[in-house]
Amino acid sequence: MIIRFEKRREPSKFMQAVTPIAAVLLTMVIGALIFWLIGYDGPRAVKEIFFTPLLAPYKWPDVARRAAPLILIALGLCMGNRAKVWNIGAEGQYLLGALAGAGIAYLTKSLEGWWIMPLMIAAGIVGGALWAAIPAFLKTRYRVNEILSSLMLVYVALQVLNYLVTGPWKDPNGHNFPQSAPFTASQTLPHMIWGTPFPPGLFIAFALAIVFWIVMSRSEFGLGIRVVGDAPKAARYAGYDANKMVWQTLLISGGMAGLAGVLEAATQGGQLNLGFPSGYGFTAIIVSFLGRLHPLGAALAGVVLAVTYVGGQVAQTVVHVPNATAGIFQATMLFLILASDVLVKRRIKIVWSQPAQAPQVARSTT
């Protein structure tokens, strides 16, 4: 008996929709099994990680505050990944966004006014986009692989943060802790708005998800991204400029990561310190793939990943699993969603006897 994967003419829409759900469910089964094998209450851990944050309303604000940056960053990454421009340094752009916002806060510390917050947000977007412009420039000018350059810049950004909060921006009243001065009232956003338990960032994230969806599915620009990603040769003949696409996708994804960073700093932190980097930029890559690179999918997937963060902490206190647990569940989910791609592009065929003709070979183009 031989199991073969036969190529489909068209990617299966059904599989595209069903496999992310299957991946999450299978992650629960595998996760429960792994943690049971190493001596924890596996099923209980799965229940605390995946269900407690959803079933306990007092956990909702926590889920919402983590979902907001994950969705914002992932929206930009969906666009880039669709065009096969691999920005894996979103964590660095997220940091630079927060730093640019904090820079405005530093300059306006003795001022007040409604205009400070929009200025901080604009600075955050620009900061993230500029950080992403470096790999875009290197890619289009010198053909430097954007995977490596964007990633290296994460480590550089971490050192920039470290330098600023231990040096020039250090809070003079901070008892020598490496942290910036707390933001003033004009420089912070509320944790909950409009009588909901959700921060402003979540509403911005959902609104932008709809905007991205319309742009990706209805505009010339969105079409260009899909064509360049799916069929680069055809795109060249059709006159799409690949370099322009690199610039656009990197600036947009950098700006989105910067927006996430400045909102996080203004809402949650209220200041910057060495504990600010959170790994959201990396987790957002999982979000984009779990959402099948679709903006609305990313919005849903962002909530799922946020649930695992919050649930991971619950499981730590209740089932006493180590703090790395959520990371393992997240990685398992990404492995499964990537593996399930085969079902979208191919169908499984079980052959009971060896066919006579020699197998042919084809490279998949998608």
Next chain:
Amino acid sequence: MIVDFLIPALITIVNVTTPILLAATGELVVEKSGVLNLGIEGMMLIGAITGFAVTFVLGDPSYADSAPWLAAAAPWLGVIAAAVAGAAASMLFAFLVLTLGSNQVATGLALVIFGTGLSSLIGASYVGITIPSFDSIFPDWLASDPVGKLFFGYSPLVYFAFLAVFGVYWFLNKTRSGLVLRAIGENDLSAHSIGYSVIGVRYAAVAFGGAMAGIAGAYFSMVITPLWAEQMTAGRGWIALALVVFSGWRPGRLLAGAYFFGLFMTLELYAKASGFSFLPSQFWAAMPYLMAIIVLAIMSARESGGGEAPACLGKPYMSDA
């Protein structure tokens, strides 16, 4: 005076260079076969905790009476275990990428996230423990003299790293199997049509890369600082990836490039330690990464159209019926 300063500096260079050299040597073979495994950092962390844990458990003094040889063998077995663990982790990547045809970039990243999580899960119970460093195997009279130390004062893994680079050079350029591996990386369809097993060779290459990354990780937890700390490889796996591009996929240039990077990482350590620096210490910490970006730009600009990279690097391949 000059000897007092220079020799420790040179020894430090060797120490910081060896792990990136080990990992990059493995990745070179992987990429030559046409596969891009970004998961080095994850495999290094898995190797680091495995090597440490195995050495610690087998080196337990309570075994000393019943099996005195075990204490001496423990670090060797630790390194072997690290290699096996790294290779095992790489097989997860290989199955997804080679058998199921998943995206290599995303799967490599998943391996990093998985390795980071798994290593800190296993490592949680080993935090704060130290083991004896896996140091020089040469007799003391050879390694105690400062100049002698420069040649004989290292962990066996340092010599192994040199041997591995030369071994890979010989394998790729002088053996038939090496030729097949390169052919598969350059044109998988042709290699398949003349009857070579593309997937089989790539599985083997990925396993080798995983084993080397595992040993590289063990160098951190068994030699440099003989203890376990979460994410102790601190992004060096990514430097190794940049190094492979820098080398133009040639083992000779890989060796030279590794020591070039090592020099800059050592500068960082010295600038921090001496406190004598007109630039902030964070600048020196960011230096290897900035250097990597600059070097990548110079290398990529020089070659026209990425001519040196294996033609099939990162492209999916599946035999279709």
